[in-house]
Amino acid sequence: MKKLIKISLYTVGILAALALAGGLALKLYFTPVRVKRLALEYASSNLKREVDFKSAALSLSGFSITGLRVSEYPDFSKGEFLSAETISVRPELRELIFNRKIKINSVSADGLKLKVLEAKKGTYNFSDMLAVKAPAANSAIPKATAAPAPLGISRLSVTNSQFSYKNAAGDLACAIKKINLDAENISSDGLFPLEGDFTLNIAMPQFKASMPVYLKGKAALGGWNPQKGRAEIEKARIALGAIKLELQGSLSNLIEPDAELKLSVKPFSSSDLKPFFPAMPAKILLPAIDAGAAFKLTSNNLRLNRLSFKAGPASGALKGAMAWNPRLDYFFEADIRAQIPEMDSAIISKKFKMIPSGFNIPLTEIKAVAIITPSAVKAKSFEVSAQGMGLSGSAVIKLAPAMRADVKLKADITDLSRLAKLAKTLEPYALSGRASAALSCSWSNSLLFSGKADFSGLGAAFMERKLSGLKGSLNFSKDAVTSGPLAGKLDGENFTGSFSVKNYAAHPKTVFDFKLAKLVIKTQPPAAAGKDAAAEKPAKKPVQPVFYMDLAGAAELGAIEHPNFSAKTAVFKCDLKNISDDLKALSGNASFNTGTGKLSDLYELAKSNKAAKVALFPLLALQKASKLAKGARLPDFNNIAFDKIEGDYLFDKGLMKINKSSLNAAIADASSSGSINLSGETLDMKINTTLKEGSGIKMSAPLTLLVTGTMSSPSVKLDIKSVMAQPAVKKNVNKAVQEGTKLLKNLFKK
Incomplete structure (x- = not known):
């Protein structure tokens, strides 16, 4: 036993001496000058670019570089591709020696900057580094090698770093700045935690923004095969000005991810969007948004399996696909449902000037199903209903090769008197009855439309007259309106008739046939004259074409x-x-x-x-x-x-x-x-x-x-002739003639 202990101690002593001697030899051989020379030679032969750094050090504790700079191809006269203040790698040699495992205690990078530029479609400023040399014709087939030793990294730290991208057209610039990232217990297979934050800057003609981002989650590298990797996003926060977004979910395949994500946005005001979209009306309170999405993303396309959302009274779903190689193409189907609360249109007109005030918008339900492609937007169906009033239909808007729209509408109002509740200006007309209509219209170079309206029990008051119980129908188009038989009462008197009007916009041609039991024509009160009406000169009006x-x-x-x-x-x-x-x-x-x-x-x-x-x-x-x-x-x-x-x-x-x-x-x-x-x-x-x-x-x-x-x-x-033709005049004239004749005869006798 003692002998065994002595042998063991002796062996440990020898190993310690060898390690000490090896470390001393390593330090004496790999001087900073020699390390820098070897690194520059390696970079020059493999990267085909100029590489420079302030210093490099290699020891038993690890390898480090300061002031690293890598040029654009082929040298620094073309610019700088990559740089770093410091890069440090500290391996665990004991694991490599005794267990044949590559374990790195820490990898850190500070001030790392990478600039990616698109020279033309599919070609970037790093494309030369990815070029693969064809093997020589007589080269030997490489022999199978043993699997690489397992690799683990106890801690990865990236601080104060930056990534930037600019496309060839110059209309997209993206920069990820102030990158701080920490990860622990990184292995080739298991999940490892990571946490980081950065600022995402995007600049396009239509949109410019700087968005702080925070990310926390776990990732797995799939045995160093990113296609087998996966990630779990426990929490992600994105700020677009005062608008706060939160994201969580998971994805598999880190190269072409299959993702399941949930997004939530806290309530915000439309004023928060004005810095990014200046035309947006201000001070409109928008509700919180919750959305969920499942999609597959590749380098050539996006397949959206599901995107559902809810924003206050609105909800919907979207599915479809998008491809961008070689050209942009997409197909999406949307299902939208919304409920608009009762409100006064004056509230909306303050923000949207084209909407008139003075209308009371009732509680309104909206449903729509639409298909969206690059060449057309097709509303397969839509419905709008509010207090006994309904509007439904479909529409197709073709965007290419030429703009064209085709719309079909159906409307039904069960009680016309409710219109007065929507617009007070309609109250004096005392509308009543029921009306429905069907309309088809199209637009290409000009608007074309046709349709039919049916009404029953129609009543209205106008120009001190009262129409009641009117029943009939109207057929209408862009240049004509034709009625069917009409029957009702005007001021309580029976009324029947029909009419047609052609070319009503330019030169109306009206044909009518009416019967009315009694027409009462009321006198119009004289117009009230202004105080100084006589003194005021009438304003000159522009000459208008004569209307016929x-x-x-x-x-x-x-x-x-x-x-x-x-x-x-x-x-x-x-x-x-x-x-x-x-x-x-x-x-x-x-x-x-x-x-x-x-x-x-x-x-x-x-x-x-x-x-x-x-x-x-x-x-x-x-x-x-x-x-x-x-x-x-x-x-x-x-x-x-x-x-x-x-x-x-x-x-x-x-x-x-x-x-x-x-x-x-x-x-x-x-x-x-x-x-x-x-x-x-x-x-x-x-x-x-x-x-x-x-x-x-x-x-x-x-x-x-x-x-x-x-x-x-x-x-x-x-007329003298007519006077002379009067019998009394004739009689008097004849009498005067007779008396005159008698007088003349008496005179001649004398």
């Missing part, structure tokens, strides 16, 4: 009521072209007839109704002419009960030709002929009036008035 419209059809009224005009029945027909405000280009024809009624001072009606003024022009002229022809002893046509009124007019470029205009009453019959220039209201008329027993005078022949001048200042003359 065409009108054709028939209207049948069971009765008409107005303070200045009433009739039991009325039928109006017209076929008019180029109707305008000045009536200068008016052409076509119009006719009307009424049953019994009464009129008084028609000018009051004509003041507020231009169509009535044109139809009643001959009667207006009759009223004025009857006053001016005082010697004719005509009745007061300003206040008269009539049995019938008829009118038949022909229009040619603003000139109204009176084919027929007649009024039949108990006191007189009147008819007009001639013409009226509508724009200047100049008259060239002949009015025939036949007094009847009701006036106290009965004429067997009409009395003719010749009317010229203007409507405001007419000139009236009695």
